[in-house]
Amino acid sequence: MNVLIFNGTMDDRPYATAGRVAGYFEEQFRQKGFNPRIFSLAHADIPFFDPLKQETPASVQTMCEAFCEAHLHVWLTPLYHGGMTGVMKNCLDWLELTSRHGRPYLTGKVVALVSWANGSQAMQGINAMDAVAKALRAWVLPFSVPVLKDHLFEPQTSDFSALYKTKFDQMISLLAAARTTVVE
Numbered sequence: 392m393n394v395l396i397f398n399g400t401m402d403d404r405p406y407a408t409a410g411r412v413a414g415y416f417e418e419q420f421r422q423k424g425f426n427p428r429i430f431s432l433a434h435a436d437i438p439f440f441d442p443l444k445q446e447t448p449a450s451v452q453t454m455c456e457a458f459c460e461a462h463l464h465v466w467l468t469p470l471y472h473g474g475m476t477g478v479m480k481n482c483l484d485w486l487e488l489t490s491r492h493g494r495p496y497l498t499g500k501v502v503a504l505v506s507w508a509n510g511s512q513a514m515q516g517i518n519a520m521d522a523v524a525k526a527l528r529a530w531v532l533p534f535s536v537p538v539l540k541d542h543l544f545e546p547q548t549s550d551f552s553a554l555y556k557t558k559f560d561q562m563i564s565l566l567a568a569a570r571t572t573v574v575e
Contacts, residue, residue, distance in 0.1 A: 395461030399479030403433035474519035
């Protein structure tokens, strides 16, 4: 089963929060026999959404295919001014091109949400992604992970803290169980 791990930031450094979280999810899904793919906006070359554009850019076509082929999604974003990153929202806006598909947008896909912030407002990022995922007809996993970034890593080792590792593993288990409810 295909899993899309959507890195909603332009920061693609492997040691950055987005890279480390995406890498963790990728490895855990692979170990469970899934086919994970990280979709990183830093390498996607997605232009500004223009619904009047006559031709679909190849990068957008590739993005739409990746989103539609995945059965399960994990969306990751830092909190930016009360919501998800602008580049992430722009990317999701391009899914409008799938509106005429037999199964438009993300119908039947299960989406899990993770957001992090330096303060305690990461839930605002979750809420922003939740609204868009539901508008795109996805089923949002009822367990999300808002991260207080100061508590994400162990200070001595820079590994994920036990608290967040447990939450990420719980999310992965719930998504793995959700594969039986995915609408084909």
